[in-house]
Amino acid sequence: MMRILSPFFVLFLFQTAIMAQTQPLCGTADEYVCIQNSAILQVDCTRTQWHPGSVILLTVPGIVNTDPNSAQFQEGVEQPPYWFEDNNGFITDNLGGVWGPATSIFTDQKGDRAIAFELQSGILSGAVQIFLNQISVCQFVSDGPGPVYLNVQFWTSSAHKTGFNFISKSMDHLLFSECQDYMGYAPLVEHGDLLTIVNPHPAAVLLSVDSQESVVMDPYQQIDIYGEGQLIQINSSAKLGLVLRSEQKDLNLVSIDSRDQKAYLLPHITNNPNSWMNNWKFATSSNVNIQSRVFGEQATQVPYESGLWSHEITTVAGQENTWMQLNTSKPSNGYFEFKRIDGIQGGAALNGLRLDGKPFGNYTLVLSHVASDVYHFWTGFTLTNPNDQKANVVLTGYRDDGSIFDSLSLSLETGRKIVEVIGQNLFQNYDGLSWIKIESDVPLAGIELFGGQNPAQTYLAGFLLTEETGRILSFPLLDTTPGYWSGLSLLNPGEEMVTGVLSFYDHSGLLIADHNLTLNSGEKKLILAPELSTQAVWNGDTCMGFVLIGDDDRQKLGGYRGIVGME
Numbered sequence: 001m002m003r004i005l006s007p008f009f010v011l012f013l014f015q016t017a018i019m020a021q022t023q024p025l026c027g028t029a030d031e032y033v034c035i036q037n038s039a040i041l042q043v044d045c046t047r048t049q050w051h052p053g054s055v056i057l058l059t060v061p062g063i064v065n066t067d068p069n070s071a072q073f074q075e076g077v078e079q080p081p082y083w084f085e086d087n088n089g090f091i092t093d094n095l096g097g098v099w100g101p102a103t104s105i106f107t108d109q110k111g112d113r114a115i116a117f118e119l120q121s122g123i124l125s126g127a128v129q130i131f132l133n134q135i136s137v138c139q140f141v142s143d144g145p146g147p148v149y150l151n152v153q154f155w156t157s158s159a160h161k162t163g164f165n166f167i168s169k170s171m172d173h174l175l176f177s178e179c180q181d182y183m184g185y186a187p188l189v190e191h192g193d194l195l196t197i198v199n200p201h202p203a204a205v206l207l208s209v210d211s212q213e214s215v216v217m218d219p220y221q222q223i224d225i226y227g228e229g230q231l232i233q234i235n236s237s238a239k240l241g242l243v244l245r246s247e248q249k250d251l252n253l254v255s256i257d258s259r260d261q262k263a264y265l266l267p268h269i270t271n272n273p274n275s276w277m278n279n280w281k282f283a284t285s286s287n288v289n290i291q292s293r294v295f296g297e298q299a300t301q302v303p304y305e306s307g308l309w310s311h312e313i314t315t316v317a318g319q320e321n322t323w324m325q326l327n328t329s330k331p332s333n334g335y336f337e338f339k340r341i342d343g344i345q346g347g348a349a350l351n352g353l354r355l356d357g358k359p360f361g362n363y364t365l366v367l368s369h370v371a372s373d374v375y376h377f378w379t380g381f382t383l384t385n386p387n388d389q390k391a392n393v394v395l396t397g398y399r400d401d402g403s404i405f406d407s408l409s410l411s412l413e414t415g416r417k418i419v420e421v422i423g424q425n426l427f428q429n430y431d432g433l434s435w436i437k438i439e440s441d442v443p444l445a446g447i448e449l450f451g452g453q454n455p456a457q458t459y460l461a462g463f464l465l466t467e468e469t470g471r472i473l474s475f476p477l478l479d480t481t482p483g484y485w486s487g488l489s490l491l492n493p494g495e496e497m498v499t500g501v502l503s504f505y506d507h508s509g510l511l512i513a514d515h516n517l518t519l520n521s522g523e524k525k526l527i528l529a530p531e532l533s534t535q536a537v538w539n540g541d542t543c544m545g546f547v548l549i550g551d552d553d554r555q556k557l558g559g560y561r562g563i564v565g566m567e
Contacts, residue, residue, distance in 0.1 A: 026179035028203035028238050029142035029216055034085050035174055036136040043128045043154065050124035053157035056091060057105065058084070058135065059114040061149050068155040071106040071114040081143035082176070083111030085136040090117075094129040097122035111138065119157070139176055141206060141237050144214060148174045178208070183235040184260040184333045185283035188227025189308045190246055195225040195256065197234070198241040199509075200474035200537045200566050206237040220509035222476065222535050231283055231307055234258045241474030241535075241563045244335070249345035250459050252337060253477065253549060253558035257354065260284075260331030264352030265360055267384040267445035267464075268417065269294060269322035271315045275342040278313040280326060280352075282334025289329040295321050295386075295415050321417045323384045323445075325360075326352065345555070346451070346458035353445050353464060360386040361443030365465040367436040368448070368491050368524070368546055368561075370397075370422055376453055376554060380421040381465065383438065383446040385412040391442045397427055400434045402492070402522025412444070434524050435491060438465065452554060461548060461559035469493065470564030471500075473538040477560075478504075478529045479549050486529035488536060490545045492519035500540010504533035519543060538562065 023035035055068040060080045065071035073079055084102075091099040098121040106114040137148055186195050199205045199217040206214040209225065210232050217223070217240070225232060234242070235258075242256040270276035280290070284304065290311055293299035302311065315322050339347025353361070361384075371377035385391045391412040397405035406427060412418065423430050438444065449462040478486040492498045502515040512533045517540075519525060529536065538545060545562035 022175045022177040024177050024179045024181065025141045025145060025206075025237055026181050027141045028201050028205050030140065030203045032138045032140045033176070034136050034138040035148060035176065036134050037174060038134060039132045041130040041132065041152065043130055045125050045128045048156050050097075050119060050128075051157045052119050052121055054119040054124075055155040056117045056130070057114060057153040057155065058116075058132075059106075059151045059153070061151060063106065063114055063151065065114070068116055068153065069105065073113070080149070081146070082137045082139040082148060083113055084115050085138050086112070088112070088115055089135040090133050092131045092133060093124060095122065095124050097124055142204070142216070144206070145175060145177045148176065178214075178235060179237045182237070182239050182258045183233065184258045185285055186225065186232045186234055186256065187244065187281050187283040187308065187334045188225070188232060189281040189283070189310055190248075191227060191229055193227035194245040195227070196222060196243050196245065196477045197225065198222045198474060198476035198535050200241050200472060200476075201238060205240065207240070208235040209233070218509055220505045220535070220537065222505070222507045222509070229308065231285065233285070239565055241476035241566075243477040243560055244349070245477060245558070246349060247556070250339070250347045251549060251551075251556035251558035252347055252349035253461070253547075253560045254335045254349035254351060255560045255563050256335070257333070260333045261354050261356065262328050262331050263355040264326045264334075265355060265386060265445055266324050266326060266336050266352050267386070268382040268419070268447050269313055269315055269324055270338045271317065271319045271322045273315055273317055275340060276338055277341045278315065278336070278338045280311040280313060280334055280336055281309070282311065282332045283308050284328070284330065284332035286330040288332055290326065291328075292324055292326045294319075294324045321415055323386065323417050325386075340458065344456060344458055346460045348449065348460045348462040349558075350447055350462055351464050359443040361445035362467050363440055363443055364467045365438040365444060365446060366467055366491070366493050366544065367438065367465060368544060369435060369450075369489055370430065370433045371450055374423070378421055378423075378451050378453055380419070380449045380451070381446055382417055382419045383412060383444055383465075384417040385414055385442065385444055387442045388414050389442055390414060391440045391444055393438060393440045393444070395426065396437045396439070397430075397433045398435050398437070398522045398524075399432050400524050402520050405433045437493065450548070450557065450559065452557070457555060459550070459555060459557040461557040463546065463559055463561045466544075466561065467493075468564045469542045469544045470562075470566060471540065471542050472566035473543070473545050473562035473564060474566055475536040475545065475547050475562050477549075478533050478535055478547065480529050480531050480533055483552050484549060485552065486547060486549045488527045488529060488545060488547050489524060490517065490519060490527070490538060490543055491524040492521060492543045494542060495521050497521060498541030498543050500538055500543070502527065502536060502538050504530055504536045506532055507534050
């Protein structure tokens with residue numbers, strides 16, 4: 001008995017009713033992502049039964065063939081960017097037919113563009129449901145978003161030739177979409193604010209600014225965006241390093257997370273309205289209500305339209321335990337700033353603690369630097385207990401080499417905040433003290449501050465207390481132009497020795513200098529940024545770091561933590 005394979009075709013759009021309709025293209029440009037889906041096809045086999053040897057052929061668009069065993073791209077057609085993943089899916093039917101695994105029919109430099117499944121046993125007749133299970137296609141991030149289309153050909157094996165039949169179906173399609181994990185709006189509230197963006201990865205990343213077409217950011221490339229009173233959207237395929245620089249009388253620096261957020265904890269609010277102003281500076285693409293509540297006070301709610309805003313937070317003179325939770329009705333992106341308003345310069349910009357459903361704080365916090373130049377600088381911190389039970393706290397001080405300097409204990413009642421300057425009440429004889437580990441039996445939050453000893457020149461810098469470490473740390477902004485200095489610190493708060501490379505780059509991503517470093521447990525090192533460098537990246541074992549930037553005349557000071565989460 002001679003069997004002839006004769007084709008009849010189904011053209012369909014890859015779809016499902018039970019899985020998400022998009023697959024975001026997250027990752028560096030040379031990485032690929034895959035989307036997996038299943039579909040059910042109704043086939044009428046009343047007139048033509050399917051016997052063993054029948055083949056289902058899946059192809060990407062643009063493929064031409066005359067049999068199920070060979071295929072090629074039609075000359076002159078645009079080739080789609082996606083391909084079938086290896087060891088791809090399986091086929092079943094409602095009549096119990098047994099289908100073989102996927103076999104490659106046509107492969108090019110990207111991967112399989114046509115795959116086939118053969119019916120090995122069973123005869124299909126009448127109304128048949130064909131189940132395409134876990135079919136997976138992939139494409140590179142750099143190829144950008146777009147829909148996924150696939151063609152299906154049914155080549156039936158029978159005792160006589162039945163001719164050619166064509167069926168067309170229209171179904172909702174899946175999309176490779178822009179990455180949403182690193183999309184948000186830049187809080188460039190003040191005219192002239194500078195947002196520096198760095199690609200800290202050794203591979204290119206796609207970046208879209210203000211919803212424009214994505215461009216490729218080369219490895220370690222740095223770009224600057226100046227605030228001009230316009231709402232600017234940032235969207236990238238992988239996490240980038242972002243730092244905002246606002247320079248008026250003092251220098252304010254703060255790292256920016258590109259993702260918008262709805263809930264923040266601000267562990268410190270100044271409580272002298274005659275000398276200080278507190279502001280939450282934020283960007284929102286929607287009309288939002290900001291609800292804020294200073295601990296112990298009634299919540300207030302203020303509506304804002306889409307745009308860039310500075311939300312003033314008011315306190316009463318002498319009010320104690322001034323910290324607050326801030327919520328927005330829709331996601332927004334911002335930072336906290338407090339500054340002098342009594343004619344003396346000085347201010348600091350800090351991140352709010354992003355809650356993201358997490359506890360209000362951390363059990364372990366690290367105050368990563370105590371200034372050794374006590375003639376020009378003081379070091380302080382705040383510690384807040386935003387929880388409903390008393391905190392028992394141990395503070396352990398360390399020297400630069402990681403040896404223990406001293407240890408002390410304190411308790412912090414629920415809702416309470418302490419404000420301390422190193423050397424006044426805690427660690428009074430602190431010569432040689434380098435950093436402090438703060439451990440508590442309930443989560444705490446706080447900030448670290450540095451300031452000038454001259455009362456008339458209270459330049460100020462600070463950042464959140466945290467325990468976050470990373471194998472890759474991005475320091476997106478350094479200033480080594482004449483009149484400015486940039487100091488970078490790396491700290492190993494863990495129990496094991498760490499090694500890695502601290503690399504300094506210029507604006508274009510050109511390597512300026514490499515520092516091969518080893519840090520023992522508890523050890524901290526300070527490195528002065530070399531001339532011409534505008535950014536730095538740590539690659540190695542897990543550690544933490546920060547940057548301080550100041551001017552030679554000691555009029556300005558700003559700082560930010562090394563950005564983690566780049567792995």
